[in-house]
Amino acid sequence: MSNDTSISKDLIGQLIDGKIDDDNATRLQRLPRKDHDRFVAYIEVLQSRASWPDQILLRLCDKLYVVRNAQNQRVVKCECGHEFGDYRQNWKLGCKVRVRRTAAAMREVYDPAPACPEPGWQEIREFFCPDCATQHAVEVVAPGYPAVFEMLPDLDKFYRDYLGIPLPDEAPDWYTDRTEQVTQRWAANAAG
Ligand SMILES: [Zn+2]
16 A cells, blocks of 8 residues: 555545445555554545535544634534534534434334334434534433433543644643533523
């Protein structure tokens, strides 16, 4: 495999699209050392495909990113451009949510039937972007369980210690879960 950056980016693009052939996938997996440049190249490929100018800091799932926006805030952003807000708050709380509670509703998405969650003990929650309706996540949890905050990345540590390219806006309070600020705001609004 060539070390040519353009070829690497081409392969990364194929990897992102799920179109990489088996030989190249195996060769990528068998490389003796993971190079730090690969993450940078990966981000550059994602950035080249984005329809907005905000700097991508991390990809959370297929169409969801942590970016630095025009206001220098680190926010979660959908591929369509919708911003979910501060990345320290669980972005799921800004989604449209479909909850499947009955056996009939669960069987629509589970097969075979024995694999189905048990109504009453579990529910299926599907989280959609309110603008483009992309389904960003699905979780199966007990009714009443808080929305699972799947990942709060320590971006400062990752960029500084693992990539060697510290972010210009490092601060000690970036790596803090602030989801409760959303629910507290909801509670305050509900109390009138
Ligand atoms: Zn969207």
